[in-house]
Amino acid sequence: MWKNKNVWILLIGEFIAGLGLWLGIIGNLEFMQEKVPSDFVKSLILAAGLLAGIAVGPWAGKVTDQMNKKTVMLVSGAVRTVSVVFMLIAIETGSVWWMVVFLVFLQISAAFYFPALQAAIPLVVEENNLLQLNGVHMNVSTLSRVLGTAVAGILLVIMPLSMLYVMSLAAYAGLFVITCFLKINEPITLQNHPNKASAASTSFKDIFPIIKGLPIVLMTLVLTLVPLLFIGGFNLMVINISEIQDSSVIKSWIYATEGIGFMLGAFLVKQISLRSSPYTILFLFSFVIGFSQLLLYFANVPILTVLAFLVFGFAVGCFFPTAATIFQTRVPKEFHGRFFSFKNMLDRVTFQVVLLMTGFLLDTVGLQHMAIIFGALSLFMTASFYLRFKQLRTNVEVTNKVS
Template identity: 80%
Template structure:
């Protein structure tokens, strides 16, 4: 796997783009903290971009299955770089509306880029290396997040806010250039398979595939648990910073969560050799709920960092396992539409959680909100686990009857 130049291009590109992404995210938080006083209004602004990504999701899935994954990644990468110009205008004019336009363009480009990337990864390495590559890919992303947030914090002190976005623009342009050098075989995806079916319909052809693969359906539903935490992640970070009256805690939170994620993604392959994917998903879904409850003590810096570290470790094991299940169980000719559908599902739930987080932060405060979310996560995990055991029992009964 390590002799494959495509692997190095994907990992290096992810690292550079991640730096640019997190420079932009910290810039967004700083801009909103300065211009928008209400948490709920902040959540509406962030949700506007997500809504645009949801709107183009079905089209993005069909396009990804119809044409080269590399072409989709190039076009969306260029659009992502172009979007930064709108944020520079927002800073120059002080207008939140230009920021909304920036977020809309950014999320539309992401709606195309990430399904194409997820569909391309199984074409780059053999199936036996997928879990390892997914874990490493997510680790590289997390490392770029740690460094990106640290660099952004330093730059905010010594440079104007616009310089963060200049750095972000440079990173996106480097990613665009590196994508040109990707070279993988898509000959198996012939017009009689993916391209033919892609022209006949969209998501309606993916739903029977999902329904016929219980582990895929269960994994899709179970991803709602980490999304319940991640949807309002940035708003919670801002609120914790205000609760503790500390601007430095923001960088420490991202670092603690990032280190936890990297550790989880690093050892998940070893765990996967001893435990089934089901066991990994349900166990770490439970741990995510516990980490949310720990944030009841968000006024204590040490416990705050412990909670985010535990959460990071849990999702570091959860997401590579989920990604590998999707890449190996769903037929490759449906990958574009499936990953686009999954991307849309994530965006819808992110949007709902984001608005709910903003509302609850204004209404009941951070500490009551995380207790509500933590209990909800544990209840959802228990309900999904009970349903899974019921399905497994039914399958075993049917197998005995058929024999």
């Protein structure tokens, strides 16, 4: 796998893009802290971009299945690069509306880029290397996040906010250039597929019978809602914790610690998978995620706050590579674009709902009571899904014995 040039291009590209992304995210938080006093209004601003991504999702999925994955990644990368210009205008004018425009274009480009990337990964390596590559790819993403947030925190002290976005723009431009060198073999295309009724020329809605017919995929898809309940309001919680502890430094500690935990989880998940089934991994770490949310009841204690995010990072580091591998191996490749676009839309809807809930609850009941609500909900959802999974497995075993 490590001799594959495409693997290195994807990993280097992810690292460069991640640096640009997190420089921009820290810049967004800083800009909103200066211009927007309400947590709920902050959540509405962030939700505007997510809504745009959801709106173009079905089209993005169909286009990804119809076109070369590299082409989709290049075009969406170009749009993402240009979108940064709108944020530079927002800083120059002090207008939050220009920031909304920036977020809309950024999320539209992401709606095309990430399904194409997820569909490209199984075309780059053999199936037995997928879990390892997914783990390494997510580790590279997390490393870029740790470095990006640390560098952004330093740069905010020594240079204007606009320079963060100039560097972000340069990173996105670098990703575009390196993607040009990617070579993906796609043996099944719209033109030569033997059965066009099941190929990409059909409707986006054709993905739903596929998901329904694959119980393992459906269950994994539903279970991914648990970590999203934490991640959706992640940035707002970080801002609120910073205010509770009256510390700007805690933001960097949280992002760095959560990132380190994620990298450890993604590094060790391959070894864990040798001893445990994918569903054991998913359910176990889904429970751990709920526990980490409950720990945030002690958000006024720095060491327990850092511990909560360390535990959460490790849990999702094991959870997400396992889920991604299940999706990439069980869903037919000719439907990957539409499936990952649908998953992207589901994630964005969940993000949007959680984002609005987080903003509302932070303004009304506060972070510590919200942590109890979200933690209890995560544990209840995980327990319910686990009982449902056991019931499905028992039914399958009974059916097999009868037949």
